[in-house]
Amino acid sequence: MNEITLHKGKDKAAWQLHPWIFSGAIKRVNGSPENGAVVSVFNAESEFIAYGVYNANSRVAVRLLEWNPDIAIDELWWRDRLRRAVHLRKHLLTEENDTVRLVFAEADFLPGLIVDKYADYLSIQVHSSGLEKVKSVIVDELVGLVAPMGIYERSDLKSREHEGLADANGLLYGELPPEFVRVVENGIQYQINIVEGQKSGFYCDQRENRWLTAQYSRDKRVLDCFCYSGGFTLNAIRHGASAVVSVDSSALAVETLRKNIETNGFDASNHTAIQSDVNKYLRQLGEEGQRFDVIILDPPKYAPSRSTLEKASRAYKDLNRRGLMLLESGGLLATFSCSGAMDIDTFKQVIAWAALDAGKEIQFIRQFTQPEDHPIRASFPEGEYLKGLLVRVV
Template identity: 50%
Template sequence: MKTLQIKAGKDKAVKQHHPWVFSGALETIKQNPEQGEIIKLVNAKNEFLAYGYFNNLSKIMVRAIEWNEETQVDDQWWKEKIKASVNRRQHLLNSKDTNSFRLIYSEADGLPGLIVDKYADHLVVQVLTVGIEVRKQLIAEYLFELVKPTGIYERSDATARSLEGLKASNGLLIGIEPAEFTEITENGLKFVVNIADGQKSGYFLDQRNTRKRVADYAKELNVLDCFCYAGGFTLNAKKAGAKSVMSVDSSALAIDMVRRNHKANDITFLEDELIKGDSNNTLRRFQEENRNFDLIILDPPKLAPSRSAVDRALRAYKDLNLQALKLLGKGGLLATFSCSGGVELGMLKQAVAWAALDAGKEVQFIEQFGHPEDHPILASFPESEYLKGVMCRVI
């Protein structure tokens, strides 16, 4: 096994089991590992630190995966890591009202660059690092053996792959290709998911628990669901007894899925409740029409793809929440979210506070939201936390 040495004073993070080793932390590489090859990391005194996989095309040149020198990182190691991750979701595998969730969450499950989502009888794999790419078929075959899905489909089209020197890769890995629409169950509701062309890996599984919790507030309320995508918040709110729900998304595919999901659950709707349009513009139009709502949900896409974009994103969050608050009266509720890893919960709350000030509204934060249990946050890798939200009340 080839050895890479970390510069003196640069090994603290690895000792604390943080998996990322940047190129600037490494001494000049005298050996030339292949892309994705397992290497040994040592400190300036040549003492063992960790095993990891190598990629000289990435700023994160090594991703550490094993800190026990006596452990051999072979095919069996990968199988055991995958099995352990799946076993941690056993309660979800046994659930009667939810059959779709995340099975493997990258670094948070000790497998940097591997994301596996379960959609009913299909698995969807996202491969984000070279170390996973070169073992993709092995991983797919073992997942197929362990979970026994109908098929495993790859959706490796995230922009993060380009940072690893990888091109997009979509298509069937093993088994039977999914139909155009796959029906899943979440919180006892049915949803149709477009695995091949939908956003992320087909659906936003990370809001499962929050959709149900926000719905607890919705009974007898007039609700506006912005950035609704497939209607997760919409359908949960209607199931909970909302008086009305308007759903807004700029994607025609999303609006079509909301329509299909109403029908799949035999829930009535009016066509004018489904609005294909920009959420920001729709909020402004409703102000001009003197519309009011009791509960508004804002679940926008990632507005800060990098740390450098955080300030711009906070201005966008502030304006978005400002437009929503203008449509809420006394006692009105605002559930607002950010899925940008660089935007911390305190930053989101500050953006809402600025928005409330400009809207002339006094706002309380009454509840906070985060990851469900199938999207764990690893203590040694805080970067695994990205989703956060708050429920606000106008007083």
Template identity: 60%
Template sequence: MIDVILKKGKEKAVLHKHPWVFSGAIETVKGKPANGDIIRLLDSKKDFLAFGFYNDRSRVAVRLLEWDENIAVDDNWFRDKVRVAVAGRAHILADGSTDTCRLIFSESDYLPGLIVDKYAGHLAVQILTSGMQNAMPVIIDELNTLLKPESVFDKSDATSRSHEGLETTNVLLAGTHPPELVMVKENGISYGINIAEGQKSGFYCDQRYNRLLLATYAKDKKMLDCFSYTGGFTLNALKSGAASVTSVDSSALALETLEENIRINQFEGTAHSAIKSDVNAQLRKFREDGEMFDIIVLDPPKYAPSRSALDRASRAYKDLNRLGMQLLNSGGLLATFSCSGAMDMETFKQVLAWAALDAGKQVQFVYQFHQPEDHPVRASFPEGEYLKGLLCRVW
């Protein structure tokens, strides 16, 4: 096994079990490992630190796997990590009201670069590192052994794969090709999921409990669901008796699927409308038309993919939330989210305070939203905490 030796004084994060080693921390690579190979990481005194995946194409040159020198990182190691992750989600699926969740969450489940989502009898995977790409045969075999899925579909279309020297993929890995709409349940609501063509792995299961909580406020209220995608917040609100819901998204495919989800759940008689539009432009149009709402959901895509983008993202979040606040009736509720890992909760609160000031509004933080337990945050890897949100009462 090839040794990668750190510069003097660069071992602190490794000793604290953080799983990333940046290229600038490396002094020497003894040999020529292929990208994705497992290497031994040593400190400047040549003492063992950990085993990890190596990739000289990535700024994160080593992704650490195991800190015990006496434990071999072999097929059984990967199988064990998969078994533990899957077993830890069993309670989410136990009562039958939900049959979709995240089974493996990358570094947080000690499998850096691997995401696996369960959609009823189908699995969607995203492989984001070259090392995990090499390990996929044994991982797929273990998933097949544990779950016997109808299909395992590779949704590795993230642009971040290019940092590892990998091309994007969108192919069937095992089983039979999933149908155009895979039917799943979440919180007792049915959804048609387009695994092959949908965004990310097909469905955003990280908002499961947040959708359920917000729906408790929705009865007899007029709600606006922005960046609605296939209708998670919309459908929960309609089920809870919202007076009306307007869903806005820029994707025609997402809105077509949302309308199908409304039909599947027999919500056709409800007051629902879908608008295909850029959200910021549509919010301005609502303002011009004097349209007002009791509840507004703002769940935008990732505005800050890195710390360097945080200032620009903060301005975008502020402008978006300012527009939302201006469309709320006095005492109305704003459920606003950020899925940018670089945006911490305190910064997000400050951005909302600026938005309230610009909108001429008073804001009370009622509740802090977060990602559910199938998206755990590893104590030594706080970067895994990416989803945060606030329920705000606005006057």
């Protein structure tokens, strides 16, 4: 077994079950482990800490897997971890919801692996060399557990570059998903594009937040920004919004949204879909003196790392300032950040600054987070990436 010895004082987080060992914490590598190989990790006093997978290319040099020295990291270990993860989500699959995240990387002790279920198809992302080595085992176990019609890989991720891995996209098992796969979430049907859509094709992490936000939409004029395939839009229409305007820069997103409205048989007469840069469109709405009752801001990740947090904070502030300026007293802003580097307290401060610049007095009336199929492991707080606020203008 290849062995990793840590510098003195660099073992505290590992003892506390945090799954990452950074390259700077390593004092010595015994043996010649290849990237993705299982290694034993010891502290400076030669005490065993855990088993993990090693990657010399990555800043996260070891991703820890198992703290019990008597449990081997073999094929059965990987299969057992996968079975546990899938079993914990089975109750979420109902007639009202057939899309769910089956595996959430470090939260499920499977660092670098994401598996999403979309009706009869699975979409997977492999971020780490350790999971790349056992990908065939993962696929085989998923086939036995879920019996999907097809498993499609969307591993075109920046993180793979850091692991020394090339992009990998393509069919791993069964049938190639059709251009549009029909799924159900909150009782609403969506036609989603798994092969060409953003990442895995649909963001099921907003399932509960879409439903919650819709409860405030009845008889209201709603603006859904960064609408993608229409999750917030469709929930608002279903719950009686008087009018909905949906905005996204992607032509595919706007096309998919229109298909989803048609698929559900919703009245499209009170809906408008706009292909535009969101900030540009918000500026235009302000110049026209437009006003809305409910505005949803669900932008892409602005802060992929802590080093970009300051710049991202300015972008979040400007975006939310423009949104708040379109709301009168009593208006609601549902605003989100999927940036792991942006914690909820910092996000609140950014929204407060945005309100000050917009000349608005606001109240925070609800906090949003990720659903239970995106759990936050106690020893890995970095897994808490999605946060949101429901803001009322007073």
